[in-house]
Amino acid sequence: MKRGRLATLSCLSAAHCALCALCLSCAPATPTEAEPGESDTLDLERMIRQKRYAPYEPSELFHDGAVMRHPPEGTVPNDRVTGDPGLTRGVAGGAYVAHIPVPVTLELIRYGQGRFEIFCAACHGIAGDGESEVARNMTxxxxxxxxxxxxxxFPPGRIYQTIVEGYGLMRSYEPQIPLRERWAIVAYVKALGRSRAAALDALPQPLQERARKELP
Ligand code: HEC
Structure with a gap:
């Protein structure tokens, strides 16, 4: 419809029309009725200005007189987190979960190390000790x-919750780090803690023997 109006405007001069007789945009304009308030200029905002309802407006179209509709019963938002809150939020029955609720394997911890080094180490340091360039400059x-x-x-649930919700100046990493990866990071943070100043006799027997042999 706009193309027609443009064509009408540009074909006002006969000389111009002779020059562009083969030009498609100069095809005879189809008469159209202008909407009230519509100007003759090239209109790029016609979807915004078309007849429409704004949110919360009344409407006679629906029996309850409101334009906003409820989603059909049983609709589940596609971003709703479902499942055991201990697993999804790190908190169950008003308390932080005291045990990591997924099987902790060496593989999970190694995976957590990779994620930790990507997402956390820049601030908390590669060894988790708070020594990093960011920390030095974050006064x-x-x-x-x-x-x-x-x-x-901290119980594991609290570290998990910090990742999901953020804490004070630390932002939430919920959108970037999916559930399983969060628990992997928690497991790795716990492992990092264990790796510091671990008592020799707290190690399993074979590791104790190896440590005695290899450590000075
Ligand atoms: C951009 C820097 C930054 C990154 C990245 C970051 N943190 Fe933090 N984190 C902070 C700061 C700053 C605080 C202290 C916030 C405060 O006290 O206001 C903090 C606090 C914490 C705390 C202590 C919360 C408490 O209850 O005292 C934990 C646990 C934690 N972060 C874990 C993580 C983990 C796990 C990751 C990676 C998923 C991570 N952080 C990534 C900056 C960061």
Whole structure:
């Protein structure tokens, strides 16, 4: 419809029309009725200005007189997190979960290491001790060590929740890190803590023997 109007405008001069007789845009304009308030200029906003309802407006179209509709019963939002809240939020029955609710394997911890180094180490340090370039320059509130006694005493659910919801100056990593990866990171943070100042006799027997042989 706009093409027709443009063509009408540009074909006002006969000379121009002779020049562009083969030009498709000069095909005879189809008469169209202008909407009220519509100008003759090239209109790029006609979807915005067309007749439509704004949210919350009344409408006679629907029996309840409201333009906004409820989703059909039983509709589930595609971003709703479902499942055991201990697993999905790290909190169950008002308390942080005290055990990592997925099987902790060496593979999971190694996977967590990779994710930790991508998402957390820039601030908390590659060893989790809070030593990083960002921390040195973050004067307001430094990213804390994750291997000191304070954070290591946190139940796994609290570390998990920090990843999901953020904490103070730390943003949420919920959109970037899916559920399984979050628990893998939690497992790795716990492992990092264990790896610091571990008592020799707390190690399993074969590791104790190896440590005695290899460590000075
Ligand atoms: C951009 C820097 C940054 C990144 C990346 C980051 N953190 Fe933090 N984190 C912080 C800061 C800053 C604080 C302290 C926030 C405060 O006290 O206001 C913090 C605090 C924490 C705490 C302590 C929360 C508490 O209850 O005291 C934990 C646990 C934690 N981060 C874990 C993580 C994990 C796990 C990751 C990776 C998924 C991560 N952080 C990524 C900056 C960061």
């Amino acid at each position: 307001q509130r430094r990213p804390p060590s994750l291997v000191d006694a304070r954070v290591q005493a």
